[in-house]
Amino acid sequence: MLHSLVLAFGFGLITASVLALAGVGVTLQFGVTNYVNFAYGAYLALSAFLAWTLNVVVGLDFWVAVAISTLVIAVCAVVVNRVLLQPFARRKLPTVYMLIVTLGLWLILSNVVLVLWGASQRHFSVAGQHPVEIGPFLFTPSQLLIIAVAVVCLVGVHLLLTQTKLGKAMRAMSDDSGLAAVSGIDTDRVVDATWFLTGALIGLSGCVLALNLSSFLPTFGDDFLFVIFSAVILGGIGHPYGTMIGALIVGLATEMSAVLIQSSYKSDVAFALLIIMLLVRPRGLIPSRAK
Amino acid sequence: MDLAVFGPYIATILAYFIIFNILTWGLNIQFGYAGIPNFTYITFMAMGAYVTGATGLPRPTAGFQYVQYILGYSWPFPITLLAGAVGAGALAFLLGLITLRRLRTDYLAIVTFSLGFILYDVVGTFVPLFNGFDGLFGVPQPLADVFQLDPNTYPYFFIPLSLVIMLICWLVANRIFDSPLGRTMRAIREDVEVAEALGKDSFRFRIIALIVGCVFAGVAGGLTIEFVTAFNPSGWTAPETFVIFAACLVGGKANNRGAVLGAFLVPVIFFEGSRFIPVPPDHPLLLAGIRYMVIGTLLIGVLWFRPEGLLPEKKKAFFEIALKKPTLPVVQAPDAL
Amino acid sequence: MPSDDLLTVTGLTQQFGGVKAVDNCDYVLQKGRLAAVIGPNGAGKSTLVNLIAGALPLQQGSVRLDGVEIGGWPAYKIAQHGVIRTFQVARGFDKLTVLENMMVAPLDQPGESLFNAVVRPGRGKAAEVKQVARALEFLNMFELYRLRNEYAGELSGGQRRLLELARALMGGPKLLLLDEPMAAISPVLVERIGQHLLQMQRLGITMLLVEHNLGVVEKFCDWVTVMVEGRAVVSGTMAQVREHPEVISAYLGREVVSATG
Numbered sequence: 001m002l003h004s005l006v007l008a009f010g011f012g013l014i015t016a017s018v019l020a021l022a023g024v025g026v027t028l029q030f031g032v033t034n035y036v037n038f039a040y041g042a043y044l045a046l047s048a049f050l051a052w053t054l055n056v057v058v059g060l061d062f063w064v065a066v067a068i069s070t071l072v073i074a075v076c077a078v079v080v081n082r083v084l085l086q087p088f089a090r091r092k093l094p095t096v097y098m099l100i101v102t103l104g105l106w107l108i109l110s111n112v113v114l115v116l117w118g119a120s121q122r123h124f125s126v127a128g129q130h131p132v133e134i135g136p137f138l139f140t141p142s143q144l145l146i147i148a149v150a151v152v153c154l155v156g157v158h159l160l161l162t163q164t165k166l167g168k169a170m171r172a173m174s175d176d177s178g179l180a181a182v183s184g185i186d187t188d189r190v191v192d193a194t195w196f197l198t199g200a201l202i203g204l205s206g207c208v209l210a211l212n213l214s215s216f217l218p219t220f221g222d223d224f225l226f227v228i229f230s231a232v233i234l235g236g237i238g239h240p241y242g243t244m245i246g247a248l249i250v251g252l253a254t255e256m257s258a259v260l261i262q263s264s265y266k267s268d269v270a271f272a273l274l275i276i277m278l279l280v281r282p283r284g285l286i287p288s289r290a291k
Numbered sequence: 292m293d294l295a296v297f298g299p300y301i302a303t304i305l306a307y308f309i310i311f312n313i314l315t316w317g318l319n320i321q322f323g324y325a326g327i328p329n330f331t332y333i334t335f336m337a338m339g340a341y342v343t344g345a346t347g348l349p350r351p352t353a354g355f356q357y358v359q360y361i362l363g364y365s366w367p368f369p370i371t372l373l374a375g376a377v378g379a380g381a382l383a384f385l386l387g388l389i390t391l392r393r394l395r396t397d398y399l400a401i402v403t404f405s406l407g408f409i410l411y412d413v414v415g416t417f418v419p420l421f422n423g424f425d426g427l428f429g430v431p432q433p434l435a436d437v438f439q440l441d442p443n444t445y446p447y448f449f450i451p452l453s454l455v456i457m458l459i460c461w462l463v464a465n466r467i468f469d470s471p472l473g474r475t476m477r478a479i480r481e482d483v484e485v486a487e488a489l490g491k492d493s494f495r496f497r498i499i500a501l502i503v504g505c506v507f508a509g510v511a512g513g514l515t516i517e518f519v520t521a522f523n524p525s526g527w528t529a530p531e532t533f534v535i536f537a538a539c540l541v542g543g544k545a546n547n548r549g550a551v552l553g554a555f556l557v558p559v560i561f562f563e564g565s566r567f568i569p570v571p572p573d574h575p576l577l578l579a580g581i582r583y584m585v586i587g588t589l590l591i592g593v594l595w596f597r598p599e600g601l602l603p604e605k606k607k608a609f610f611e612i613a614l615k616k617p618t619l620p621v622v623q624a625p626d627a628l
Numbered sequence: 629m630p631s632d633d634l635l636t637v638t639g640l641t642q643q644f645g646g647v648k649a650v651d652n653c654d655y656v657l658q659k660g661r662l663a664a665v666i667g668p669n670g671a672g673k674s675t676l677v678n679l680i681a682g683a684l685p686l687q688q689g690s691v692r693l694d695g696v697e698i699g700g701w702p703a704y705k706i707a708q709h710g711v712i713r714t715f716q717v718a719r720g721f722d723k724l725t726v727l728e729n730m731m732v733a734p735l736d737q738p739g740e741s742l743f744n745a746v747v748r749p750g751r752g753k754a755a756e757v758k759q760v761a762r763a764l765e766f767l768n769m770f771e772l773y774r775l776r777n778e779y780a781g782e783l784s785g786g787q788r789r790l791l792e793l794a795r796a797l798m799g800g801p802k803l804l805l806l807d808e809p810m811a812a813i814s815p816v817l818v819e820r821i822g823q824h825l826l827q828m829q830r831l832g833i834t835m836l837l838v839e840h841n842l843g844v845v846e847k848f849c850d851w852v853t854v855m856v857e858g859r860a861v862v863s864g865t866m867a868q869v870r871e872h873p874e875v876i877s878a879y880l881g882r883e884v885v886s887a888t889g
Contacts, residue, residue: 036397038330038404084591095396096328097594100536103330104594107530107587111580119576222529223412226405233401264416271409275389278398466746471731471739471756474724478732481721488681488715489733489799490707499742606777607728609760 003136008259009252010137016251017150018209022224023231023243024157025201031174031238032194033089035098039080040202040228042109044221047073047206049117055124062126062211063145070203077199078192080105086191113218123215146208153204154244157197161240166193174238227254227267230274249273302446306518308554309453310511315538315550316464317507322536323544323604324473325500326480327391328400331407332508332535335379337414337527339509340516343375344427347517359419360427368433372456372513379509380502387498407529415524426523433517446518453514460507464547467503474607476500477545530583537586540593543600552601561585634659634803634834635680640689642675642858649675651858653689657803657836657851662829664837664845667855668878673838674716676855677805680836681713682706693803708735710802716811718788722781726772726791729780730763731756733798763798770794770824786817793824797833804828804835810844822848842866854878 022044030036047069054065088101131138139147161167169190173180181187209224210216231250235242250270257269314336321327329335345362366374390402415424432445433452440448467473479486479493487493516522534557541560542553561582593600635657642650650672657663665673678684680691682703691699698706707713721729737759738744739752767773770790775783780791789809796804809825810818818841825835825848839845845852846866853863856878862869869875 036401038400088595093594093598094326096322096326096400097598099328099330099397099400100533100540101591101594103533103536104587104590107533107583107590111583111587115577115580223408226401226408229401229405233398237398267412268409271405274402274405278394278402279389463746466749467742470745470749471737471752472742472745474728475732475737475740477724478721478729481723482719484683484703485715485719485721486732487702487704488683488707488713489795490704490712490735491732492704496740503742604723606725606779608777609727609731 004259005256006136007138008255010139011258012252012255013137014139014143014146014212014251015255016248017147018205018212019228019231019251020154020244020247021150021201021205021208022228023235023247024154024240025198025205026228027232027235027238027240027243028157028170028174028201029194029198030232031240032170032191033085035089035095036102037085037105038099038102038225039106039109041219041222041225042106042113043073043077043199043202044206044209044224045113045218046076046109047203048210048216048220049113049122049218051207052117052122052124052210056122062124062142066204066207069207070200073203073206074196074199077195077202081191081195086188110218110222117218119218121215121217122210124211126211142211146212149204149208153201157201157240160197166190170194223267226274227270230270230277233274234277299443299446302450305450306446306453306514309450309457310514310518311535311538311554311558312551313457313460313507313511313514314535315542315554316460316547317504317511318535318539319504319544319547319550320464320467320476320507321500321504323539323546323550324468324480325476325497326396327497327501327504328396328403329386329501329504330400330404331410331529331532332504333527333529333532334407334410335383335505335508336512336515337522337524338382338505339375339379339512340522340526341375341414341421341427341512342378342509343371343513344430344516344522345421346374347371347430348427357425358422358428360422361420368517372433372510372517375513375516376506376509379512380506383502383505384498387501391497391501392494404529407532411524411527411529422523424524426521426526427516428521428523430516430520430522432520449518453518456510456514460510461547463503464507468545468547469607472496472499530586533583533590534586537589537593540590540598540600543602543604545604546600546602549600549602556601557586557589560589632659633657634694635836636690636692637676637680638690638692640676640679640686640691642672642679642684642687648858650679653855653859655853655860656863657834659834660829660832661851662825662835662837662849663851663853664839664849665853665855665860666839666842666845671855672858673855674807675858677713677807677836677838680706681711681805683713707799710800711805712796712799712801712803713805714792714796714807714809716807718785718792720780720783720788720791720795722779724780725777726767726780726783727760727763727776729791729795730767730798731759733795734759734762735799759798766794766797769827786813789813789817789821790824793821793828797828797831801833804833806835806837808838808840810839810841818844 026040050072051065051069054060054068055062084105085101088098126142131140132144161171169180169185170193172185173187173190206221210220213220227250231246232243234249235244235246250273253273254266254269258266318332321329342362345360346364346366348360348363349365350363351358351360386403386406390399394402414421417423421427433449435445438448475486475491476496479491479496483493538553538557539550540553541556542551543549633656637653637655640650640653641648653672653676655676665676667673675684679686682701682705686700689699690697693709693711696709698709698711721732724732737752738755739749744751764773764776767776770793772787772790772794775787780788783791793809809821822844829835837849850865851863852866852869853860854869854875855861856874861874862872
């Protein structure tokens, strides 16, 4: 029991890494643009299936495929924003309309994936999957790589947010977009950059999530989306650092509950966490300032 | 044209139209009147269907090992449908208790959206509840046994029956819209804070809207399972909610006539829209996929080109009362108050 | 006639992340007053109004209306108890007509119960007729009668202000909290709204304004309180308040400092 809990802790760290990648993307975009995008489930799937085609059909190395797919999703996110989301956002419609627009986008994109790739289980071809013992944990080399990639990316996001002009502008818009516009920030450029970054993070996490799942369906992104939302809300929506903590909590809780309760209830645990959080601290662990 | 074949076909289409109308009105009450983004509306339709079916079916017998479900009371028709409505309403009450008190629109949307996936998963994988992904089947049709009705001509009986239920729903939906209750719901939709500053308990009004809307969905679900005699998770996947949203938005939200128009047009738009795309007959996935792409495009298109819908929300006209002095000088107060 | 106290605020404190917006504030308002709270920016005037109205959760202190402790109640309950507020930027129900906006305000409408709405819509009718008559009377008073069937969202900024006042009256308030009712409107309309406020005072409604424009306050208000750094430092008529040394330093002190420094 204890041993399997320790192993689950290790899996939890991997899930947390993937969650943190996606969650930071989601939370950054929400902070800057101030609406929730429900189409991420489709973005995750699109990225994974694109990488699958490059990896399995074309025969590229997995991580090369991931890099290309990540870049494609990032560019797509920017294009979708320019063509669809930004024009709607400019109209200043009520929030709920904006949400429905992203849901329409989700319907379109997720069915594009379904039609293009079909409804069968896919898996990546990655060499050398012999588990390695590290301390009490057991990881495959690609799982170790997932953690490493996540850590590198999150440190990169941290540096971007704190050290660069762009990152500071993003944080300023997150706090008060009106004030940011007045103080001379080119908000359109910041929004574009945010979508690029978010698209890249989502694209990357889609691929590594699919890798970690061993086999995946076109709907796997939807099932994972609210686990991401749980992490984001736990950390306080709009807060990248809170989201990282939220990802850690949700990742560990879901994997360890798989041992304690039953593995099929993993996502239910994430949802329960989300509900409890909303009831107890609706503004997240790190409450944001009144918006 | 052979009436014996064509008649039931028309009747079936009519039955679906009736059911879709009730669904759209229910969503209209929640979303159109009160502005609640219930992004898992279809789940409440499923709840109504399952409870109606499971209370109408007899206890699962040991012989049929593979069919499992709870309830199984063999209740007669109107009671089963009522049970379905109550089931959907109860689930709505729970959801409302959790979400409606303090949550902003976007959090509410996330919770409802997520709840749909969770419940779908639970119903699908926890077989003892409603027989998992195989779902319920062999549900007795309303009053078919009492009147000894033939399954082939059953639609002729079902249509008037469901028409009566539809008319009751129409009456309820419109009476709410015309009443001060509906007015306060719409005020809360426009600005919760201002409504609260006028002494309106937004939680009370919104939970009423949520429950009534979901009861409509439950009734629609109940009628579905009674008509089709079977129901399983493939009938209520998450995207189905947005077919109803599309009907509601295309027709015109907060306008029940518009909802009827939307409930009629959206399936037509789909058939028209998909006609231009050659679909190989051996690719069923493609058809479903294209259907949802059309729905998604429709949602976006309506919100861009005509967010108020084809039949916009009507201005409420009050009876006129003649004022004694139509233009009082500003500073003089009326004596009687 | 001895005027008694309608509103008594004691020891009210509100912190936003360590900054005390309202700091141990005491405030008393007598019935029938048209009172104003003035003070420099950031003195906590709007926060005071928000706390009385229940728009912010009460952290510390007590708010009593007619001897009943309303501090900490949810906003809608405070409103039901007779405290109605308006907002800095006039707000309304845009997709409802002007008359419907008015009709939302009455409390305890029989037609607001689900049972009455669905089963016996006639039950609410009598009350509705009476309220429509009242609403039209008020709309006439605020010269909005001819706009009664327009959407509130189509009104001009000034008309929205007037509608907000009329709608507040519909709720039958004991105390009306007005958060900068003269902000961002033309001088002509300022005068008109001032006259309306006097008119409402004659109808027996107690009002508390947050206001920047001292000329307006001097002209219309009969009781002025100065807030400085989260505290009500002095109350009286404008003439009395003007002489008070703390007020002079609060209003002039900064200018002197900034001029020399």
